[in-house]
Amino acid sequence: MKLLIKNGHLVDPENNLDEVLDILIEDTKISRVAPAITEDADEVIDAKDKIVMPGIVDMHVHLREPGREDKETIYTGTKAALKGGVTSVLAMPNTEPAIDSPENIRLLKDIIRHNAQIAVFICGAITKGRLGQELTDIALMKKEGILAISDDGFSVDSEKLFFEALKKARRHKVLVIAHCEDKALSKDGVVNLGFTSTRMGLRGISKESEYTRVKRDINLAEKAGCPIHIAHLSCKESVEIVASAKKRGLKVTCEVTPHHLSLTEEAVLGYDTNMKINPPLRSKEDVEAIKQGLALGVIDVIASDHAPHTESEKDIEFERAEFGVIGLETELAVAITELVLPGILTWKQLVEKFCLNPARILNINKGTLSVGADADVAIVDPKKTWKVVKEEIASKSKNSAFLERTLTGKLLYTIYAGRILYHG
Numbered sequence: 001m002k003l004l005i006k007n008g009h010l011v012d013p014e015n016n017l018d019e020v021l022d023i024l025i026e027d028t029k030i031s032r033v034a035p036a037i038t039e040d041a042d043e044v045i046d047a048k049d050k051i052v053m054p055g056i057v058d059m060h061v062h063l064r065e066p067g068r069e070d071k072e073t074i075y076t077g078t079k080a081a082l083k084g085g086v087t088s089v090l091a092m093p094n095t096e097p098a099i100d101s102p103e104n105i106r107l108l109k110d111i112i113r114h115n116a117q118i119a120v121f122i123c124g125a126i127t128k129g130r131l132g133q134e135l136t137d138i139a140l141m142k143k144e145g146i147l148a149i150s151d152d153g154f155s156v157d158s159e160k161l162f163f164e165a166l167k168k169a170r171r172h173k174v175l176v177i178a179h180c181e182d183k184a185l186s187k188d189g190v191v192n193l194g195f196t197s198t199r200m201g202l203r204g205i206s207k208e209s210e211y212t213r214v215k216r217d218i219n220l221a222e223k224a225g226c227p228i229h230i231a232h233l234s235c236k237e238s239v240e241i242v243a244s245a246k247k248r249g250l251k252v253t254c255e256v257t258p259h260h261l262s263l264t265e266e267a268v269l270g271y272d273t274n275m276k277i278n279p280p281l282r283s284k285e286d287v288e289a290i291k292q293g294l295a296l297g298v299i300d301v302i303a304s305d306h307a308p309h310t311e312s313e314k315d316i317e318f319e320r321a322e323f324g325v326i327g328l329e330t331e332l333a334v335a336i337t338e339l340v341l342p343g344i345l346t347w348k349q350l351v352e353k354f355c356l357n358p359a360r361i362l363n364i365n366k367g368t369l370s371v372g373a374d375a376d377v378a379i380v381d382p383k384k385t386w387k388v389v390k391e392e393i394a395s396k397s398k399n400s401a402f403l404e405r406t407l408t409g410k411l412l413y414t415i416y417a418g419r420i421l422y423h424g
Ligand code: DOR
Pocket: 062, 094, 152, 153, 154, 179, 276, 277, 278, 279, 307, 308, 323, 324, 325
């Protein structure tokens, strides 16, 4: 099977490409990248005036299976991913049961083998049941194929335990992904502490609860000699702490979500529970610092933190609603609209954040259009605008922070392993 993509504007930072070129795909791999390829193919896509980029590697996704199939499944989540140009995801372990043992990993791998539409990589838990009490068997989980460990949703409060985890992760070459939140400080807050919490009469989550934990976790990683990746950072101070750690030469990477880079705490003033996220939406100053952090390369990755929740968990009083929003289908368009159009990031930088950097951090052979690479490709109309409407969401849950918003940048094709699996 030969698929030829002609006249597209290729963006592939790994090969320093940002120009009009053709791509030939043979079976599951990219076989040629060159101007004006004339070879016969079974199918030809004319990508004139379109961006041709590697499929997105989203390193922070909650697929909810096993256990919460009412929110999302491996099948529905990976279908939604295809609609957003995402061809690889890292599945977070806060499922029911948590992904905290070789048996549970084998169970998950079996579901993935049968139902996943794209590449699903697995993140194991740091502690058993994500309860922060007892370490999981990182060596055995690595043998079952996990790429990373995280108690996402929680931080590991015990310094001693987290330090042990870092040392073991280093030994077994597993990435540690830190959810940075000191619960003693954030307590039962629901929105950013300050102007919003006061105005809404709701309990606040301070920035301090995040950045003090960012600082602690980076210090422990340094002591353990282990790389660390900070999940979904949300405030200026966290960006500054990561910047200074990088300056000191530490192996620290971090990610931001599409919602934290584009929305401020004012979005929650209408008590819309689709704006209830942990960490919470912060101030304008924080969003500016995040944008600058992206532009300067302090923030390496954009990841969705796709967090599906049912209507009955979201369509209730603000204080009782679950934290989190879906993001797979909108992340690229949000980033084009908020970062590329205003000139904050170039296309090449954007593709680094969505494809190359997460693939490198996870140490997987993805995120590139190199000859010989897996033929995972997204073709995007960079100018087309579209409105996010509930009825068209592929994910099982509809809790998007961008409902009714008009975004620029529409997926035309998502190709996974050489096959067109989405055509918009
Ligand atoms: O808003 C969030 N939702 N933040 C998290 O850390 C976890 C996530 C979830 O799993 O729903």
